[in-house]
Every structure is written in structure tokens, then in C-alpha cells.
Amino acid sequence: MGNCLKGTSNEDISLLRENERSSEQQIEPIQPSSYRDRTPVFYPTPNDGRPANQLTEEEQVRIARRIGLMEHLPILAYDDSINKNKECVICMIEFKIGEEVRYLPCMHVYHVSCIDDWLMRSFTCPSCMEPVDAALLTSYDTN
Amino acid sequence: MASPSPSERRLQKELSSLMKDPPPGVSVDANAVYQHLNLWNVHMKGADGTLYQGEDFQLQFRFSSKYPFDSPEVTFVGDNIPIHPHVYSNGHICLSILTDDWSPALSVQSVCLSIISMLSSCKEKASTLSIEKH
Ligand SMILES: [Zn+2]
Ligand SMILES: [Zn+2]
Numbered sequence: 390m391g392n393c394l395k396g397t398s399n400e401d402i403s404l405l406r407e408n409e410r411s412s413e414q415q416i417e418p419i420q421p422s423s424y425r426d427r428t429p430v431f432y433p434t435p436n437d438g439r440p441a442n443q444l445t446e447e448e449q450v451r452i453a454r455r456i457g458l459m460e461h462l463p464i465l466a467y468d469d470s471i472n473k474n475k476e477c478v479i480c481m482i483e484f485k486i487g488e489e490v491r492y493l494p495c496m497h498v499y500h501v502s503c504i505d506d507w508l509m510r511s512f513t514c515p516s517c518m519e520p521v522d523a524a525l526l527t528s529y530d531t532n
Numbered sequence: 533m534a535s536p537s538p539s540e541r542r543l544q545k546e547l548s549s550l551m552k553d554p555p556p557g558v559s560v561d562a563n564a565v566y567q568h569l570n571l572w573n574v575h576m577k578g579a580d581g582t583l584y585q586g587e588d589f590q591l592q593f594r595f596s597s598k599y600p601f602d603s604p605e606v607t608f609v610g611d612n613i614p615i616h617p618h619v620y621s622n623g624h625i626c627l628s629i630l631t632d633d634w635s636p637a638l639s640v641q642s643v644c645l646s647i648i649s650m651l652s653s654c655k656e657k658a659s660t661l662s663i664e665k666h
Contacts, residue, residue, distance in 0.1 A: 478637040479542075479600060479636045479637070480538050480541070481541075481542050481545045481546070482541075503538075503636075506601055507601060507636055510601060511635075513635070515635040515636045515637035516637045
């Protein structure tokens with residue numbers, strides 16, 4: 390396992406956050422050479438996956454904003470007495486009591502890593518197709 | 533043996549649930565699937581009382597390593613491609629859940645059910661989308 394190439398999502402996220410912070414300034418084009426060995430793929434739209442260095446500035450901002458919104462989605466311990474889903478529909482594995490799950494505004498729950506991978510592609514709930522973006526903004530308005 | 537990837541684990545789960553509880557007229561050759569987990573051949577019978585009654589079809593499901601985040605590629609293959617307004621003569625199926633409306637909550641089972649209902653609701657066999665290759 391030690392030599393396995395791991396997913397680079399954490400580093401990718403910090404990279405995007407840097408872009409978010411500096412979005413007022415000119416974003417330097419990412420040098421392709423430094424990314425030759427690992428080309429993380431982002432999905433500005435669900436069927437359009439591209440390495441980070443091929444995203445436009447606007448797309449980078451949109452993805453950074455999406456990661457920001459995702460942080461507002463609560464992560465709680467799974468409780469089988471309040472959750473009607475018995476398994477995560479993405480990986481089809483049953484939740485264990487106490488396991489960390491992410492709640493979408495529609496109250497559907499998923500494993501954090503499962504739903505985060507999907508939200509990077511499409512900001513919708515896989516189960517009810519409710520757009521997470523709009524739902525989040527509505528819940529901010531009413532609070 | 534390497535442990536299965538999340539995508540392989542999910543396909544194995546889907547295979548056993550499809551064998552246990554298949555949609556009507558649907559069957560899958562499990563032995564072939566165990567050899568190539570990313571390529572399934574699914575048999576589908578035209579439902580009784582529809583224009584496709586008595587016909588047999590073959591569907592091919594191709595899964596990428598990012599399934600279920602990527603939708604499966606689903607096409608009709610073999611000698612008998614259904615004549616249907618949303619099926620090209622090369623087997624391509626024009627169904628939104630296979631592209632823009634895909635969600636990882638969908639499965640082989642739900643895709644099969646959508647295709648069955650697409651065929652069953654057809655009132656007239658016409659191939660408006662067909663690309664003639666003769
Ligand atoms: Zn999961
Ligand atoms: Zn939902």
C-alpha cells in the first residue's frame with residue numbers, strides 16, 4: 390500500500406482555495422510541467438472533466454465556490470433511528486451507527502467521500518435530484 | 533488479490549441484486565460478468581402486450597473505473613436492435629438518464645426498467661433517429 394498513488398483531493402482543494410483567496414488578483418496560469426505526474430481532473434460541468442491546468446479562471450472560481458458551499462453541509466454521526474436511508478446509494482454499502490455522514494439540505498445522507506466526489510461533478514442530490522446550491526441559498530435566506 | 537475498488541465492489545453488489553430480483557424479462561450471464569466486471573451483457577425480452585412482444589434484445593453495459601460517478605455506456609447490440617424512435621440503428625439509445633440526467637443513485641436495474649418502459653410505451657415502431665448503414 391505504501392507505494393500506491395493516492396488520490397490527491399486534499400492538495401487539490403488547498404490549491405483551489407489559494408485561487409479563491411487571490412481571486413481579486415491576476416491568477417497565474419498553472420505551469421503544466423509541475424503537474425505532469427498527477428493531473429487531477431475537475432468537472433466544471435458533469436460530463437466535462439479536465440485537469441486543473443486546463444480550467445478557465447471562471448471555472449476555477451466556480452469550483453472554489455462549490456468547495457466553499459460544501460463546507461456548509463453538515464457532517465454528523467449516522468443514527469439509524471433518525472435516518473431513513475439504510476445504505477449509501479452511491480457505494481451501496483450500509484451505514485454503520487456512528488459513522489460520519491454528510492447531510493444534504495433535503496436530508497438525504499451519504500458517506501462524506503462518496504457525496505463529495507459527486508458534488509464536485511454535479512451540485513444535486515443523487516436521490517431526489519434537488520439542486521444543493523439553490524437549497525442552500527434558500528436556507529440562508531430564511532435563517 | 534488486490535482488494536476491489538469502490539466501483540468494482542458496487543458492481544458486484546449490483547450483480548447479485550440483479551440476479552436475485554431482476555426486472556421482468558431481464559437476465560444477465562453472471563459467469564461472463566465475473567470475468568469482465570466492467571462489461572455486462574444483459575438479455576431483455578420484449579414485454580407481453582407491447583409492440584416488442586416475442587422479441588429478444590441484448591444490451592451491453594460498459595462501466596468506467598469512475599462508475600457510478602460516470603454513467604454507464606448502454607447500447608443495444610447483436611442482430612435484433614429494437615425499432616424505436618429513440619434507438620439508433622447502430623444500437624445507440626437516446627435516453628437522458630444515460631447522459632445529462634445520470635445520478636449515482638441509479639443502477640443497472642433502474643436503467644433496465646427505464647429502457648423497458650421506453651420500449652413499452654412505444655405506440656408505433658418508427659425509427660426517426662436511425663442512421664441507415666445498408
Ligand atoms: Zn458511500
Ligand atoms: Zn435528496
